[in-house]
Amino acid sequence: MRLLPTLLAACLSLPFITCSYAADDQLLKLDPKRDSAPYKAQILGLLKKTEGFRWEHKEDGMGYVISQETGMKSNWNSDTFVNGIFVNVKKFYYGTKVDEYVGYARQSNFLDFVEIYGWKEPDKQIHIKYNNSSDTMSLYYQAYPDRPKFTFNKVDKFFTETPSGKGNKSSESAEELDLIH
Template sequence: MNKSIGLCFAVVLIASSVLSNAQAYERVELNHDRTSIEYSGPINSVAKVIEGYRWLGQTKEMNGGVVFEAYDNKYFGRADTSLGNAILVKATFYTYDQVSKEAIMIARQSEITGFVELYGMESPELQMHIQTVGENEFQAFSSKYDSDKPQKLMTYKKVQQFGKSPHGERLKSAKEDGTWF
């Protein structure tokens, strides 16, 4: 009797963990021309958490992270430009402790429910769909199409500094390190 109760309990635990891992995020269709101002409430609440901190990516493939800063939109409020209603963010991406890319990104409501989308002003294919999880963590998808693949969800944690590369400084040429003669 105790074995069958234990077996039932184990089956329930396994089923609930499988269901939670298979969670797909709901997507909604939004106007492609939506602006930041229309969704400034959710955008500002995410910005309060993520701006000015170092965020380390927490997957095996990531060896760095990102820092977000507010970016002054000199066109803000102007109706004659597409940036007139845009909230801009500067994202600096790191590989270990070295800057690998900087991008000015436009913030708007994501088509993934509960997320805010940041996309590159000059390269719209650069995207992050962000959801904060408390003050020290956020989760992100790199595309709205990844929301039905929970394994594509990336987790970032707040850190004081990014780690140094285990490979050290760039290797010197053979002539520079004295092995070439």
């Protein structure tokens, strides 16, 4: 019978835990055809803090390197070309590059986040936010309220030892990844 009050208290506190999570990363209703222009300062500010660094989620070996795409030119006044900021996204798994794509940056449905979605493959999307206080990057893979949020740390080299113990001993240098020009 002593378990009943404890169980009741736990059940009553559950909505507050869920609400505090939702309040941290509020979802916004935005036009699906929005462009980068109204959010340009925030996007460029985020890129300045994250560009060219290695970001790694050690628990699953995923890593990202994001840099501004210089091969695509944006024209803020053209009706025939999408206004926007393009980035190059390189995705790694335990130090091995597994994907690379050109992404389009715009305001995310998550408050204070930037969405980067694949220009030619829109199903590839990440929502990122730089955390000044901890020098980390928060990331969602999709903009749905039930998706988990991941924290990526800035690292000098990607961790390359897989859980099975197989893997490269060291990841490529910044020069080999073509990050330093």
